[in-house]
Amino acid sequence: MQTKISRRSFLKGGALAACSLAASNVPAAAGAEKGKQLATLIDISKCIGCEACVEACAEENAEKFPDPKKPFPKMYPKRVPVADWSDKQDVTDRLTPYNWLFIQYATVEKNGKQLELSMPRRCMHCINPPCVKLCPWGAARQLENGISKIDSSICLGGSKCKAVCPWKIPERQTGVGIYLDLLPSLAGNGVMYKCDRCYNRIADGEIPACIEACPEDVQTIGPRDEIIKQAHTLAKETNGYIYGENENGGTNTIYVSPVPFEDLNKSIEKGKGKPHFNKVKDVMSDANNLGMAVLIAPFAGAAAAAGKFYKFSNSKQGDGSDE
């Protein structure tokens, strides 16, 4: 059964066929198979930088965007930064609480020729997302289909998710969220926002808005193992390069580029709200290796004490002494 869906195939055959596809294939692509994570393949060579995906994202997610109350509560101490994007909602050249997807541009050289490339950037939706796993209150969560999302109703805006994200994706808006009802001056600072890969559309059997709106079929969505196979086939056919398969232990966003990602990374504008294409080690792995020791520790402690008791009992029997 074909489960990978792109915009062209989604629309192919007219509305009836599309509806039929939506009713049959998309739920499978959306992770109807339990435990299977969904991934997207982004073919950078196809992207023309038209920003149709950016517009579709903003339109689709407008209801999820923050509506902050002003003036903001005075926060202590004074060093606590106010992050206010409410007057800059039309910014589209970086990630903001109102712009969860943007187009990054690169000029690179391939075979002696200048190549202009563009690519959509957003949350990578890691297989083991540190933003979800290290959120101190459980406000960030990972859905069964691999989507990581932040629950804006309980996020306190502490920005830890951004600090631990290898790509620094989540963005904060002050003056919104549950912290206003708790200790607004002393704890919390708003809500963190990022791409939730249109989880609600996927739950309804639709594909994410950015994928549907793309006129060039840059993105494809499907079960991760199939997307990985497709990425390798594409990379082999085009002598391309893959990013996202192993970064941070593996992500659910797989880029295929006609040039090495080191070259892309040198060319793109990086900084606040503009993620890199660096190689990323699994940031959770060191602690998780120690986590195995946490699980073994009670048995090791009990065994050590029991071993000592056994040795002590034997020696007591041997010399006939009492404790």
Next chain:
Amino acid sequence: MNKNSALIIHKPYFKYLYGVTVFFLILTGFGQMPIFKRYYIADIPGLGWLAEFFITHYMHYLFAVIFIFITAYFLTEYILRIQKAVKITISGYLRIAIITGLIATGTLLVIRNFSGYRFPPGFIIIMDLSHFGLVMAFLFSGFICFVLKKKWLKNRLK
């Protein structure tokens, strides 16, 4: 009783090991919340690492390993060797119950952090809040027991 057979709680280093372990567990535990940078604690020379989440996370695990090991060691020794002579006091049972809760919720959060493990969101929130609430109860009960000089164990003959 020869020196090597002494109970772990009678070892001269035990109270220091326990104290240092609990201190760093609580310190790095609070470090999981973004408060040390906000409230200038991480600005104190030598404490900058408290604002590094991966360092405090790793250290929390490291001290959890030591803490769980010595807790299991003590309980096993109690069951095998000394429960006929001494018994755990009511305040001791209370603190053991709190520690058991801390270890249980902490262990579940460790498992949650492994790749491929995913618990329901509501359950994670309960675990996070329980772990936090239990450490506050541990601190409060420890303080009360210290002030009232309540011991963990007492002799059964008394």
